[in-house]
Amino acid sequence: MYFSDLGTIALILAAGFALYTIVASVFGATRDKPLLVVSALRSTLVVTGFLLLAAAALIVSFLTHDFGVSYVAQHSSSTMPWYFITAAFYGGQEGSLLYWALMLSIFSAVFVFTSRRAPAALVPYVLATLMGIELFFLVMLTSLSNPFVRLPHPPANGVGLNPLLMDPGMLIHPPVQLLGYMSFSMPFAFAVAAMITGKLNSDWLRSLRRWSLAAWTFQTMGLLLGGWWAYHVLGWGGYWGWDPVENAALLPWLTSTAFLHSTMVQERRGMLKVWNLFLVIASFALSIFGTFLVRSGIINSVHSFAYSSIGPFYLAFLIVVIAFSTALFIFRLPRLQAEQEFDSVVSREGVFLLNNLLLLGITFAVLWGTLFPVISQAIRNQTMTVGAPFYNQVVGPLFAILIVAMGIGPLLAWRRTSSAALWRNVCVPVVMAALCAVILPLVGVTNVAANIGFSACAFTAGAILYELWRGVRVRHNHGEAYPVALYMLFNRYRQRYGGYLVHLGLVLLAAGIIGSHFFQIQKDAVLKDGQEISINGYRIVYRGNIDMHQPGSEVVIAQVQVWRDGQLLTYTYPGRTFYRNFDNQPASQISILTYGLNDLYVLLDNWDGPSQATLRVFVNPLMPLLWYGGVLMLLGGVICWWPVKKRASVAVARSAATAKATEQLAIAGTGDGGDK
Known part of the structure; x- marks a missing residue:
């Protein structure tokens, strides 16, 4: 056997x-x-x-x-x-x-x-x-x-x-991405159970909160690792190409992000019940849709499997999921009436609703762009593709508005915010955004779209840091050292301040995207031994090739020197690996060197004998911010869903004045003393 x-x-x-x-x-x-x-x-x-x-x-x-x-x-x-x-x-x-x-x-x-x-x-x-x-x-x-x-x-x-x-990225990216897709099964199961039983109060939301946060965290990690894999393996100098399978992985992340925000509104005000059920169902359906795209063969992608016989069965399963969920959803609609009405658009719940609309708008745009080739083939019998310019022009502005809304939300109170309180809370972020908008052109950043994006990031970063500083200052004024005060804020209000950390990470990630997208520099050159090219202050000197034979593979490596300001910084060795049985599909060994906030990206594109090579070199400004921001988002997500230990009252005894002052700060400054 x-x-x-x-x-x-x-x-x-x-x-x-x-x-x-x-x-x-x-x-x-x-x-x-x-x-x-x-x-x-x-x-x-x-x-x-x-x-x-x-x-x-x-x-x-x-x-x-x-x-x-x-x-x-x-x-x-x-x-x-x-x-x-x-x-x-x-x-x-x-x-x-x-x-x-x-x-x-x-x-x-x-x-x-x-x-x-x-x-x-x-x-x-x-x-x-x-x-x-x-x-x-x-x-x-x-x-x-x-x-x-x-x-x-x-x-x-x-x-x-x-x-x-x-590639080492393969050891972790696929299992984490699949784990992210699968994790949306848990919130979906709770939603189905709530609809079947009719128990649609906030209890089912509280039961699945940690499952939803875990699913969001795994999906975030999968997306980041996928971008890192593409950046280190595919050799085109980027990390996100709006590939259909990349898009499919992004879709449930967008809807689950909207869900995590709107659940707070239902728990606090008894509103957005329809939104929450819809977003849970949509997240799971989109996770199944993503796996269907990978296996159906209806799209071309470096990530997808070849056509297989299970594609139609996945489609049938997706249809059953949508039909069953929709039937339950419609059946329970009479029990999903909001318990309260919106008091004012200028309120925290108003911004959360705006966040949902923006996230769903991005979701629809990405879904439409992903399916457009299939739709055009079915209607016109002609495959018409949608490229990166479409996504950049549609998603870019929506994402910029989302970044600003993300900064405004924590500064507003529930129900309504007075104009005096609004200005008091936003003045610091507005000043930071204004300074950014003025200083950037003075230092040579003249791209209008990039300046708007950076200013939006500065506004939200200022809002988050200001909120953190206010909380730390109050606790410090009541006897806690600054590091202890910061720790206690995160320990006592994990969901709220973990959410702030996620937002701050997203701001850094957005800044990295803006810098690498608008200001990337590329130069290709055919070089012989001893020749060089210059790019953004770096001198790239080519020193010949090395051809090595290994068990099951052959490796061609270019020897490259990197110079700056007359000093040799390092030797680097971009190359190509040919595996037995895959001679027509070499794998790239890309050299990526990080200096400050810039990445120097060197690819061996072609070669001719031991002393000639075609090098492709990129300089990607602010790329490290993207990865730093991603790590910060993951850290914030883990803080949000990490279990809170139950402690005895004596163990948690602290100054009543400190506790009261912290709560009053939250109520006065943001209108909410509870977790986020």
Whole structure:
């Protein structure tokens, strides 16, 4: 018996127990049989156990080079390092489906162990929904996309992993991105359970808050790692090309971001209930849509798999999800009436609604641009593509307004804000934006669009830093040292100040995008040994090529010196790697050097013998800010959903005056003393 046979048996048994969980959960809830619900909870853990067994069987098949398994033969070879062999687990369609199913089962198991925190009436239907999604993937894995299918005549060696995936980024980007997609299943399951039971008060929102924050954090990490992978591997000097699969990953991030903001309005004012249900459903539907795009073959992308037979089944599943959710949504609309009305547009809830409209506007623009080639082909029988200029012209202005709204929101009170309070709170950010708008042209930044973008970033950064300073100052005035005061703010109001950190990270990321987009410099040159090119104060001196043969690959490396102000800064070695079985698809080894806030990006584009090469060089201003901002966003997201320890009253005793002053500051300055 092969390990692959064990994996197939485990998948079949997991599908059987997933089906049992659905039936037991629904019957236990509708017939008031608690023991059936308990049985369903335990059955969910059994599903997790069998999927762990299936995943282990596939990993062992890879590590033992069992090329009798078709999936192993297609995505690995005996010359691959063990870490890339491990990455091959999710490097193809079958493995990525198994990974999705495995992680969903693990999340479901976590829910089982924490189910006592959720409303009891929702638990059976959350389980049934999760296992319904799980069952779809298990049916695909046991029929159309089985990773354990064996070949009648095993090859002596495998084909190997796609060269574009032979990169350290592949070890983490795909699993994190798939984890982000999968994570939206949890909020969706809670939404379905709330609609089925009719329990649509704020309890279901509080139950899924941490799940939603975790899903948003994973999706954010997946997007950042995807941009980092594209920047380091694809060799075009950029990190985001508005590729359809990139767009598909962005869509659920946009709607989930809108959801996280509007939930605060429902919990605080009992408003935007329709928005919240719609955004949860949309986020999950868009995550399924993204995986459909990757596997359907209807688009061309460096990220997508070739056409496969499961594309239509994914589309059918997406249609079922949308139809089922929409029917429940319409059925429960009478119970989704707002408990209060908007008192004023100039209020925190007004800005949150504006944020939602802007995020949905960006979502629609990106979705339309992504699907336009398919729509044009269907209507005119002619494929018309939408390029980066469309997205830049449409999304750019909306994003700039969103950045400004993001800075205004925390400065406004709930219900309404007086003109005096509004000016008192925005004067510092306005001054910072004005200074930015005046100083930038004086130092040579004359691009109007870039200046507007930088000024918007300065406004929001000023608003966030001003809020942080006010909170720290109040606590310091009541006896806490500045570092302690800052720590206590984040520790006591994690969601609020974690949100500020996310916003500040997004501002830095936006500044990095503006700098690298508007001010990138590129120069190509054919050089012989000893020749050089100059770009933005750097001298790039070419010193010949090195041709190296390694097991399973050949590497061509250009030797390059980098000089500035008459000093040799470093040697760098851009190159190309040719893998056996992929001779026509070399992988680039790009040299990226960071000096201050600029990236020097050197690519070996072509070569002729040992002493001639074509180099492509970019200078990307402010690129490090993009990655720093991304890390700050992730840190803020983790702070928001990190569990708060329950402490005894004695342990948390502190100055009553400090607590009262902090709350009064929040009420007077922003109109909200609660978490964000």
